[in-house]
Amino acid sequence: MFQNFTTPSHPQDGPPRLAALRDALAAKGLDGVIVPRADLHQGEYVADCDARLAWLTGFTGSAGFCIALMGRAGLFVDGRYRVQARGQCADVFEIVPWPETRPADWLRAACPNGAVIGFDPWLHTPDEIDALERGLAASGVTLKRIANPVDPLWTERPAPPMGAVMAYPETLAGLSSRAKRGDAAQALVQNGQKATVLTQPDSICWLLNLRGADLPRVPVVQALAVLHDDGRVDLFTDAAKFHGTTLEDGVVLRPHEAFEPALRSLTGPVRVDRATVPFAVCDILSEAGVTVVPMQDPCLAPKARKTAAELDGARAAHLRDGAAMAEFLCWLDVQTQKMLTDPTHVVTEIDIVRHLEACRAATGSLRDISFDTIAGSGPNGAIVHYRVTEATNRRLSLGDLMLVDSGGQYLDGTTDITRTIAIGPVGTLEAQCFTRVLDGMIALSRAQFPRGVAGGHLDALARYPLWLAGLDYDHGTGHGVGAYLSVHEGPQRLSRISHVPLTEGMILSNEPGYYRAGAFGIRLENLVAVRKAQVPDGADPRDWLGFETLTLAPIDRRLIVTADLSAGARDWLDAYHARVRMSVSPLVTSKTRAWLEMACAPLAA
Template identity: 75%
Template sequence: MPLHISRAMAGARAIDQSRGPDYHLRNTGQNPKDTPMFQTFAASTRPEDGPPRLAALRANLRAAGVDGYILPRADAHQGEYVAACDERLSWLTGFTGSAGFCIVLPDRAGLFVDGRYRVQARLQCAPDFTPVNWPETAPATWLRDACPNGAVIGFDPWLHTPTEIETLTKGLEGSNIGLRRMSNQIDPLWTDRPAPPMAPARPYPEHLAGLSSIEKRANLGQTLTQNGQRAAVLTQPDSICWLLNIRGADLPRLPVLQGFAIVHEDGRVDLYTAPSKCAGLEWDDGVHIRPTEAFAPALRSLSGPVRLDKGTVPLAVVDLLQEGNVEIAYMQDPCLMPKARKTGAELASARAAHLRDGAAMVEFLCWLDRQASALLKNPDHIVTEIDVARHLEQCRVATGLLEDLSFDTIAGSGPNGAIVHYRVTEDTNRRLLPGDLMLVDSGGQYLDGTTDITRTIAIGPVGTLEVECFTRVLQGMIAISRARFPRGVAGSHLDALARYPLWLAGHDYDHGTGHGVGAFLSVHEGPQRLSRISTVPLAEGMILSNEPGYYREGRFGIRIENLIAVRKGAAPEGGDARDWLEFETLTLAPIDRRLIQVSMLSADERAWLDAYHARVAVLLSPLVSGPTAVWLQTACQPI
C-alpha cells in the first residue's frame, strides 16, 4: 500500500467506522457478505453535510475570537491511524483519505491533500472545500496569500507535533499571522460522535516476538542512561505495544491498544490507559497501569531530562512538561529502530505469514482469471469491484488464521485504479469490463505477520500503452528487488532505481516507492522508507514494501508490490571489500505475464522474474487446491 513521500500534517488511513473495535474476522462465524467489511462498501460519504457543519464551525470560531482553525487528520497519539471518534476531518469535509488537513477561514476552507488523493477529494467534498496541492503548497504560503492583513489561527495542541507548529510558525514570520492554542473546536459540534474504543488488550507470544518485554525494557532503559535521560514519553500505540509485547483492538486494521507511556531509566513503565483494557493481562513488577487522566499530572512531576520525539509527540505534552519546569531532550522515539529491525523470530514468522497469504492470493487470482474468461465469453456476466474485494477477503478468511485485514482493500478497475488509495463504495462500485486493468492492493493481519501486496491484472486483452507502462513499473520493482548496496545507504538513494524506467518515458508516480511494515502491527511503520526524502540508513531485519506504480487519470492505474526484508549480502565478485546489504523478497504471488512486453526486459530482468515465478510455484503449489495448482503452473511459466 503506497505511502506518500512526505508525512502529512496528520496522516492516517481511512477506517471503517461501522466495524466494532474488538472485531476479529476469524472469530465472527459470519458469511463474509454480512461481515462489517461489506458495510464499508455500503457506506458512502455525504458531501451535502459539509456546508452546514462548516458554517457551524465558523460561528464557533467567531465566538472564540479567532479567524481560522487548522483541522488535521491526527489524534492525540499522533500515529497514522485514528479511531472512529477521532475522524474529525472526515466528519467536517467528507474526505476519507488517509492523509490531509483542512484550514478553515471565514471566506474559504483549504483541504490540503497529496498526489494520491486529489481525484478523491474532488469527488467526495462539497465545493465549499477547495483542494490544495500539498506538499507543493505549504500551509504557511497558503495562509500568507489568504490572510494578507494578518489573522489569528487556532489549533488543538493535542493534534499537532512541535515540529509541525515550529515549521508553520517559521513560515509565517513577518506575516502578522499568529497561532493560538485552543480547545478542540469539532468535538462540541459532533453530537453523535462515537465513543472511544475500549477493546481489551492481549499478550503477544514471546516466541513470535523473539525478545521478552523485560529484555526490551531493559535495553531501552540502558539507551536512556547512555544518553543521560531520566525518562522517555511514548505516545504512539505501536511503540507501546511492541515494548510491552501486547496487542489490542482499539483501531480497525491495526492491532494496538491506545494509551500513553512513560519509560523510566531503570526500565520501569507507567502505562496510561483505561484500566479495563488491561484487566486480562498479567504484568511483572516493572509495569504499572495508570488511568489516562493521571498522565498530565505525571508529566508535570517528572525529573528531567525527559526524551521526546519532536516529530510524533503532541505539542500538549511539551506544554505540560514545561509547566512543571521539566527539562526536555528531543530525540527519536527509542522504540523505532529496534522495532524496525526485526528479530530472527519475527522474520521467520513473517515468512510463514507470507507463505499462507500467498496461497490465499493465488486462490483469489485463479478465481479472478476465471471471472475474466467468463466475461470475455459472455458480456452479460457481471463481476464488480465489491465482488473482487469480498472474494479476496474470503480467501484470506479460509486460512483460518486471519485476524483482520491490514487495511481496507483497494480494488479499482479501469479509471478507478488511477485513484491511488481508492476505496470502493456502493456508489462507486464498477463492473469489470473487457480491456480493463484491475488493481488490487490488499493485505492481512496474522498473529505471525502483517502482509501487503498489490497485483495489477488484465481483464482480457489491453492496449499497447497499458502493456508498456506495466512493463516499466515491473522493471522498477525488479531493480529494487535486485539491488545490492553498501551499508549506510538510505531509501532516498534507492528510490530513483524504481522510477528510472518510467522517467525514460516521461512518467512518474506521486507516492513513495516503499514504506516500512510491522510485525502484526502497523502496515505503515517507520522510520525506514524507500522515498526521495528518507535519510534513514537501511539495516538488517527491516521490512519494507517495494511498490512503484503509474496512474493515468480517467483510464487506468498500475502498481506492483512485494514486501522485502533487508539482509546481509555477499560482496560482488571482484568488488570492493565493503559491508554489503541486499533484499529478500517475502511476498509470493505470480505477476501477470500477459501484461509484460518481454522485448523491453533485459536478460537479467527476465532471469529474476523467471526465478521468482519458479520459487512461487514450488512453494505455493502444495498449499492450494488442485485446479488452482494447475492454474499456478501456467501463471508461473518462464517468459
C-alpha cells in the same frame, strides 16, 4: 473482519458543518482553525471518535488537513488523494496540493492583513507547529492554542474504542518485554535522561509485547506511556481493556486522567520525540519546569529491525498469504474467461474485495485484513488509495486493468501486496506502462548497496524505467511494515525524502506504479526484508546489503512486453515465479495448482 461498503460521509454535509465551525470561531475571536487528520497519539490511523477531518469535509484518506478561514477553506492532500478528495468533498473546500503548497505560504496569501489561527495542541506535534510558525514569521498571522472547536459541534461523536488487549507471544516477538525495556532504558541512561514519553500505540505495543483491538486493521491498544531509566513503565489507558491479560512486573497500569499529573511530577531530563508527541506534552513539561531533550522515540529503530523470530514469522505469513492470493487470482482468471464467453456475466469491485477477503479467511489464521482492500478497475485504479463503496462500485469490463492492493494481519506477520491484472486483452499503452513499472520493481528487488545507504538513495531505481518515457508517480516507492502491527511503519522508507539508513531486519514495501487519471492505474508491490548481500568475487571490501523478497504471488505475464525487459530482469522474474510455484503449490487446491503452472511459466525468449 470484512470491510463494509457504505459511503462514509456525504458531500452535502460539509457546507453546514463548515458554517457552524465558522460561527464557533467567530465567537472565540478567531479568524481560522487547523483541523488535522490526527489524534493525541499522532499515528497514521485514527479511531472513529477522532475522525474530525472526515466529519467536517467528507474526506476519508489517511493523510491531510483542513485550514478553515472565514471566507475560504483549504483541504491539503498529497498526490495519492486528490482525485478522491474532489469526489468526497463539496466545492466549499478548495483542494490544495500538499506538500507542494506549504500551509504557511497558503495562509500568507489568504490572510494578507494578518489573522489569528487556532490549533488544538493535542493534535499537532512540536515539529509541525514550529515549522508553521517559522513559515509565518513577520506575516502578521499568529497561531493560538485552543480547545478543539469541532468536538462541541459533533453531537453524534462515537465513543472511544475499548478493544481487548492480549499478550503477544515472546516466541513470535523474539525478545521479552523485560529485555526490550532494559535496552530502551539503557539508551536513556547513556544519554543522561531520566524518562521518555511514548504516545504512539505501535511503539508501546512493541515495547510491552502487547497487541490490542482499538483500531480497525491495526492490532494496537490506544495508550500513553512513560518509560523510566530503570525500565519501569507507567501505562495510561482504560484498565477494562486488560481483562484477563496480566502485565509484567515493572509495568503499572494507570487511568488516562493520571497522564498529565504524571508528566508534571517527572524529574528531568525527559526525552521527547518532537516529531511524534503532541505539542501539549511539551507545554505541560515546560510549565512544570521539567527539562525536555528532543530526541527520537527509542522504540522506533529497534522495532524496525526485526528479530530472527519476527522474520521467520513474516516468511510464514507471506507463504500462507501467497496461497490465499493464488486461490484468488485463479478465481479472477476464471471470471475473466466467463466474461469473454458470456457478455451477461457480471463481476464488480465489491465482488473482488469479498472473494479475496474470503480466501484469506479460509487460511484459518487471519486475524484481520491489514487495511481496507483497494480494488480499482479501469479509471478507479487511477485513484491511488481508492476504497470501493456501494455508490462507486464498478462492474469490470473486458479491456480493464484491475488494481488490487490488499493485505492480511496474521499473528506471525503483516502482509501487503499489490497486483495489477488484465481483464481480457488490454491496449498496447497499458502493457508498455505495466512493463516499465515491473522493470522498476525488479531493479529495486535486485539492488545491492553499501551500508549507510538510505531509502532516498534507492527510490530512483524504481522510477528510472518510467522516467525514460517521461512518466512518474506521486507517492513514495515503499514504506516500512510492522510485525503484526501497523502495515505502515517508520522510520525506514523507500522515498526520495528519506535519510534513514537501511539495515538488516527492516521490512519495506517495493511498490512503484503509474496512474493515468480517468483511464487506468498500475501498481506492483512486494514486501522485502533487508539482509546481507551475497556479492560476487572481486567486490569492494565493503559491508554490502540487499533485499530478500517475502511476497509470494504471480505477476500477470499477459501484461509484460518481454522485449522491453533486460535479460537480467527476465531471469529475476523467471526465478521468482519458479520460487512462487514451488513454495505455494503444496498449499492450494488442485485447480489452483494447475493454474499456477501456467501463471508461473518462464517468459518466452
